[in-house]
Amino acid sequence: MSRIGVFVCHCGTNIGGVVNVPEVVEAARHMPLVAYADANKYTCSEVGQASIRDAIREQRLDRVVIASCSPRMHENTFRRTVAAAGLNPYLLEISNIREHCSWVHSDSKDATAKAIDLVRMAVAKVARHESLLPKQVGLTKRALIIGGGITGIQAALDIASAGHEVVLVEKEPSIGGRMSQLDKTFPTLDCSACILTPKMVDVAQHPNITLLTYSEVKEVRGFVGNFEVDILKKAKMVDYVKCTGCGTCWQACPERIPSEFDMGLGSRPAIYIPFAQAVPNKPVIDIANCRYEKYLKWKETEEGPEPPQCRICEGVCPTEAIDRSQKDEIITEKFGAVVVTTGFKTFDHSVYGEYGGGRYPDVISSLELERLMSAAGPTGGEVLRPSDGSHPKNVVFIQCVGSRDDKVGRPYCSKVCCMYTAKHAIMLREHDHEVQCYVFYIDVRAGGKDFEEFARRAQDETGALYLRGRVSQIYQEGKNLKVLGEDSLIGRPVEIEADLVVLATGMEPSDNADLIAQKLNISYNTYNFLIEAHPKLRPVETQTDGIFVAGTCVGPRDIPDCVAHGGAAAAKVVALLSQDSLTTDPLTSIVDPMKCVGCFACKEVCPFNAIDEQVTRDKRTIASINESLCKGCGLCVVACRPGAVNLRGFTSQQLLSEVLTLVRG
């Protein structure tokens, strides 16, 4: 027989002012299995907790009901209280008579009656609680980072510096990400490469970091502390042990392909490093564009004209590092935690027909302008018009292209465009004093340290004309572009003759962000931005334990925020990997092996892949719950037809007893 103790809290007058607490205590004393009932002024105070501990010992109580505030408030506090008195912490039930009763009802009689009901239900439920012990599982003290942009770099360095092994996977031939494409950074106008490159080198040289460039995550299995990940290492066709990165091959390669790094404004050979400061500073062969690879492909079918055989790179390589025998390879690695930092791409402005839909060569995106401004870019840092190579004098900037625009399905603000446009206006003026900039904007959003001052500087010092309004049309007139827009502050249409139009294209998640999320079993929103566990309080965690997210794959943010975010994710990973074993929440589902018929309806509905097949000694295949993966949602319980699955803490019997106690009284 249970001996249940009931403790009713006055919570000062919060509960006691409405609910007749003595009446509730008296009613509790007469409830089945209740051995003791008492009231406290403030149960959560040290005095209140001590009185519960004393009563448990003195009254030999084996189960406790506390009628007080919401369990979402103090459940963990009171679990520790009863545990301190020697009880299993899961033999506690909290009855919410404050938020759900005294605070929302004013009639004392009704509220008291309701409080008594709620206590009665808790008593019925607690009688069916079981002692539960959290389980301990081991973990692999290694972290996987997916994406080698500034966020991933920061996370990798922080985790590695804390003493844990890190594998950094990057799909491109070099780490560096979008930041490496930028010329300068706002609001300090630091050269992007100058501050990024040392960090990239640190990654390459860190003894705890393994860098896997030109690689992709294929599949993820397992759970927190114990992930198993298949990683595809694409064939680079270059032996990185032999290669010294001397550059002879990429200077000799006769092929020319539009450079992805230069946004198609420049070209690169087929054996290439994406940019001069690439890490690793060793090339890959772009198989789709290599002349010899094309020849090999042709040889298989001998269809069409025979392409040249080339192989110049092999001839010039002083270390014989070209290795065409390399094949794509899948390796499997174990990790305790995963950080997703897959970053962003810029919005494709060709959907804006009114801006030319990509027809006009001199209507470019901001990232293209970054490449034109960069000293390492295709024009050597001279801003030249793509159409004729002339120096633009009148430059129109259009803000919010693919941001704050429902029409193109991008209602969100991309957060960085106002600032980078201010930077562009300042930089263009530095490049050429005769440049006149015009900026069409909706609002200038400059929330951030030194941001407003910077945006002001663009307006006040560079003579950039900020026009509040949208552009309705751009068309080519002779060599120049005519920009028709509205200045909504004076309520007039405006026409500007422009040499160059720069569209502030917004941020959207990288291609396949949704596929990566699916592999990791984490959520993403309609735009494919990954969803954090809590937008404010758990910004880098996800709903799947051990998987963390950071940087622009979560939402638009600037470089300092990305660095902070990457560091935050690293801190969480370090906290996780610093443990010797992981404690799992025991409030999980369990399977009764005698009742399970092996239909696996439970497996179908489980959102966490926590249900495995297991063969019993009598050769029946039944369901078994992986308690490390189970989150305790209880979907499987309802799906189970023979009633073999139950959820600890919320068993079918407990829910039923709450209903019966309530209705039958």
Add this chain to the structure above:
Amino acid sequence: MSVDNGPLIIGFLCNWCSYAGADMAGTSRAAYPANIRIIRVPCSGRVDPLLIVKCFEEGADAVLVAGCHPGDCHYNEGNYYSRRRFALLRALLDFMGIEKERFQVEWVSASEGKRFAKIVTKFTEEMIERGSRKAS
């Protein structure tokens, strides 16, 4: 049961959204009638349709299930399952001779305290108008 006047309403509230929403109603002192008795469940997907049938069988006047808004489920997709299950249950209740208006499913987020109070008030008023099942 100790609801002297009026209908007894049983509310199953998901821990992450609606239960927290009901807490929010409390912290913002958004009053509603005292007829509802709330049972905490981890997810609206944990609520077995048969348990709801049981509630009615035992004499409850109405049942409210509230969960996270579609797309906001703490467990990613639990509320999608409950949504489908309850659509079927509604048809079944009708067949069983229980007015389907007595069973209500709502999506209430953790920040919608006032809305929770409004939903409960309206539901209670409707049930008062409809009268007790025992009387009918």
Add this chain to the structure above:
Amino acid sequence: MHATAAEYDVSTRLVCQKLGVELRELEDWVCCGASAAHSTDHLLSLALPAHTLKQAEEKGLPLAVPCAMCFSRLKFTLHELENKDTLALVSGAVGKELSTAVTVKPMLQVLADEDIPLPIAKPLSGLKVACYYGCLLVRPPEVVGFDDAENPQTMDHLIERLGAEAIDWGLKTSCCGAGVAFARLDVVLKLSHRILSLAQKSGADCVAVACPMCHANLDMYQKDMTVKLGWKTELPVLYFTQLMGLSLGFSPKELLLDKHITNPLPMLREKKLT
């Protein structure tokens, strides 16, 4: 069509005859109510086109609409009738059970159909044409569902099939100012002048249009533009059907090419197309 836009009427009929496209004029068509009705009475603005639509539906024929404004109103009406309440309301006003099962196409779309062979008698080689669609033929895209709103191609492809060159230019769908044609002539002049000057700068010998209002504004006011805006030359503005007719072998006289205010004949003669 019988009066100020007779050129469009006559040339369309000739072209259709030649191509074997049979036109049947609805006996009881009514004004679409453009401008007057749709800015004052919403129900009336739907009921008037609905009356015309009903006749087409009863005849079981697709509706080919030469005027862009009429086309726009008819399409808007179909769009709004998708709503059941609106359908009931307008049905009541027209006094007939309406439906949305009517196909409405602009005349341009009908004649540009590449399945209809063009028996070209005289290719318009050497002629550079700026195809001007105006604002209503392609907008709003979700209502009219015809071509691209910013850079349409239907007329361009048709003109190319006639042997002429359709130039690429940026004001194909800009407004000519027809909406304020009588109230604000200054606006009409400014907008139309912008269209004509870009067409000319882009190397066009003439502008092809598919709407009587567009034609009126671009053709009629070139003299005023000279006086008020310093428009120096003349740029002929022709209906696309006239260009079709020319290439199909009809004479300029038959096509009423001599009726325009801005005379296209010298240009056509120079290009050896008459």
